[in-house]
Amino acid sequence: MDEEDELLGIAEVSARIGMAPDTLRYFERQGIVPSPRRDNAGRRQYTAGDVELIRMLVHLRETGMPLADIAQFTGADDKVDDPAGFRLELLTAHQRRVQDRRAELDRALEVITRKIADYSDRITSTPELLDRPDCTIAFTVQGDGPLLFLVGAPAGRAGFAALAHELAEQFQVVTHDPRGIGASRAVPEMAAPTPQVLAEDLAALVDRFTGGPALFIGTSGGAVTLLELAKQHPHLVDRAVLHEPPLVSLLDDPDLADRAKAAFAAAETDPQHAVQEFFDLTGAGHHTGPDQLPPTHLDLPQLPAEELDKNRYFLGQMAGPTVFYVPDIEATRRSSIALCAGALSHHQLARRATQALADQLGLPLIDVPGNHVGASAEPAEFARAVVPLLHN
Incomplete structure (x- = not known):
């Protein structure tokens, strides 16, 4: 008897x-899974096809499809004229629910991961401090090997903690909190965190270790900081990997630019609204493949006071100069860089901008795991993908 013809009892299927x-x-009994055939003694006998259908229905149940919808899916052949089309509608609606739920879980996981890294860092290490003319920069060093700086904006030491741990076996990894972030507290009369100012902070940090070139990985706003560092201090850059610099300036999209400006303008008085707008226009919290568009809107929960305060600073002061930064293409061409973007960031602002930058530079855009926050959400996979890019 072929495996496809094999009949299984309920214990085997279970x-x-x-x-x-x-x-x-x-x-x-509820009509959620189909009734199988029975033998002469009344025992259930399941075919391989029955088992595969039940397996799929179990997946639908585990991903939260309402039992009533599952029952409709199962009984479609007897209830509608076009069962295949009806099932397609049910699955498409459920897919949207799962994608929305996954986006919510991704956001929660990002916060949880950041908090774990933050508390771990507080327990295991005290940051070193670099004095700047108008502030103090907190930084942490771990591992042995070639000097590697992980650069973010607004991501700091906590956001890179897991990735730094993955890379510390091969590199001496330096992470720091950009001015106004984390332990690099904002102080009165501190210069605004523009890419130019952040690049000077980074240059001073590199000089703290070596006067020569180093390796860099920059994500999001940190990738923009590295574009400015390569322009102002090219001798410091041995090799830089830029992950999804969110350069609205490179996109011919006036509506997107106007929405971004409006979000930044609202950050001081209504940071919840600003975060919602920025989340919707970037699409960065979603996982989107080549044939998927991020949802145009997904309601965010009310942020706690601490997160609102952070976003008053990030969206109100740091994000605008970052996303509207205009890179010096000729200066960038003279530096050794690699451009990468999340394999699940398609049709999102930052990946579109990185593709535009790659086109201007004549460089390939290299896929790496995850979406815009892959460096923190999937640190092991991200590390394996970017380490080869650090070599010319």
């Missing part, structure tokens, strides 16, 4: 799909 026999019987 073992294969990880569902108790009583649960299978209950779902059968």
Whole structure:
């Protein structure tokens, strides 16, 4: 008998799909899974096709499809004229729900990961300090090997903690909190965190270790900082990997630019609204493949006071100069850089901008794991992908 013709009892099916026999019987009574054939003694006999269908229905249940929808999916052949089209509608609607839920979980996971890294850093290390004329920059060093700086804006030491740990076996990894972020507290009369100012802070930090070139990985606004560093201090850059610099300046999209400006303008008085707008226009919290568009809007939960204060600073002072920064293409061409973007960032602002930059420079855009926050959300996979890019 072929495997496809093999008939299985309920105990065997239960073992294969990880569902108790009583649960299978209950779902059968509710019309959620189809009733199988029975032998002469009344025992259930499942075909391989039955098992695969039940397995799929279990996946639908585990991902939160309402039981009523699953029952409709199962009984479509007897209830509608176009069962295939009806099932497609049910699956498409459920796919949207799962994608929205995944985006919510990704945001929660990012916050949880950042907090774990933050508390771990507080427990295991005290940052070193670099005095600047108008502020103090906090930084942390770990590992041995070639000098590698991880650069973000607004991401700082906490955001890079997991990635730094992955890279510390091969590199001496330096992470720092940009001015106004984390332990690099904003102080009165501190210069605004423009890419030019952040690049000078970074240059001073590099000089703290070596007067010669170093390796860099920059993500999001940190990649923009590295573009300015390469322009002002090219002798410091041995090799730089730029991950998704969100350069609205490179996109011929006036509506997007206007929305970004409006979000930044609202940050001081209504940071919740500013965060919502920036989240929607960037699409950066979503996972989108080549054939997927990020949702135009997804309601964010009310942010706690601490996050609102952070975004007053980030969106109100740092984000605007960063996304509207105009890179010096000729200066960038003279530097050794690689451009990469998340394999799940398609049709999002930062990936579109990075593709535009790659086109101007005549460089390939290299896919790396995850989306815009892949460096923190998938640190091991991200590290494996970017380390080869640090070599010319």
